Amino acid sequence: MSKFSQCSVRNRLLAALPAxxxxxxxxxxxxxxxxxxxxxxxxxxxxxxxxxLEAGVTSIVTRTVRGRRIEIGLVGRDGFAGVPVLLGADRTPHETFMQVGGSALRMRAEAFHQALEQSPALQKLLLRFVQVFHLQTAQTAACNGSQKVSRRLARWLLMCHDRLDGDELPLTHEFIAVMLAVRRPGVTEALQELETADIIRTERRNIVVLDRRKLEETAGDxxxxxxxxxxxxxGPFR
Known part of the structure; x- marks a missing residue:
């Protein structure tokens, strides 16, 4: 018998389900x-x-023919990992891994399928999340093709900040370079630009958000x- 109640879950989708x-x-x-x-x-x-997801952040990445990983989306306690199962697929060419460690409530795919058949409310809620995730991936593509690195970095830091507690983001320059599909020197320059403006503080394997309002202004649209x-x-996102 499960030992937790709905009021104790941190995942926003599960919390939004009818009791x-x-x-x-x-x-x-x-x-x-x-x-x-x-x-x-x-x-x-x-x-x-x-x-x-209850805590932490996942990255959904694709690989180029040369083996380079590029992030196409991220999910935290706002959603769930395993969207292809909801859409009727049993696998995907994309990999999902934890970019920031945390915790989750895991459900076997077979039980998930049964739950979808028995609960129209669950299916409707998860499909709404897929709509949001689709917009996120589209926004990522648009930003990667049209925005300078500092603006893309600001957006990505905001997305991580939304999904984590506190203002510390346990991220490295190398990891950010992979996620933004840019070379490390470009990431370092963009981080320095934000730090000079007193928007963030960089530490070893860590970034601290000092001024979220300014970070949002930098990210713009x-x-x-x-x-x-x-x-x-x-419902409420943060």
């Missing part, structure tokens, strides 16, 4: 700890579980569209 629908799936949710770099959805392999859609369709 009866949450009760149907509660005993199929297993708490798991996830470490940084853990792969929770392997590329081109059967997806055995979906993960409702690169940030905010998916977040507003989340609040319209699902």
């Amino acid at each position: 009866d629908d949450f009760a149907r799936i509660r005993n199929h949710l297993d708490p798991v700890t996830l470490n940084r770099s853990d792969v929770i959805v392997e590329a081109n392999a059967p997806i055995e579980h979906v993960y409702f 690169a940030y905010g569209v998916p977040e507003a859609e989340y609040e319209r369709l699902i």
Whole structure:
């Protein structure tokens, strides 16, 4: 018997479910700890579980023919990992791994399918999240193709800040370079630009957000569209 109640979950999708629908799936949710770099959805392999994040941040990445990884989306406690299962697929060419360690409520794919059949409310809620995630990936593509690195960096830091507690983001220059699809010197220059403006402070393997308002101003219209859609369709984002 599951030992947690709906009021104790931190995942915003599970918290938004009607109580009866949450009760149907509660005993199929297993708490798991996830470490940084853990792969929770392997590329081109059967997806055995979906993960409702409680803490931490996942990155969904694609690989180029030369093996370079590029982030196409990220998810935290606002959503879940394993979207292809919801859409009727059993695998995906994209990999999902933990960029910041945390925890999740894990559900076997078979139980997830059954829950979707029994709960129209669950299916509707998760499809709304897919709409938000689609906007996020579209925004990422638009930003990567049209925005300078400092603005893309500001947007990405805001997205991580939204999904983590406090103002410290445990991220390295190398990791950010992978996520933004730019070379490390470009990341270092952009971080220095934000630090000089007293928007962030960089530490070893850590970035501290000092002024979120200024960070939002730097990101400009690169940030905010998916977040507003989340609040319209699902509820409070942060």
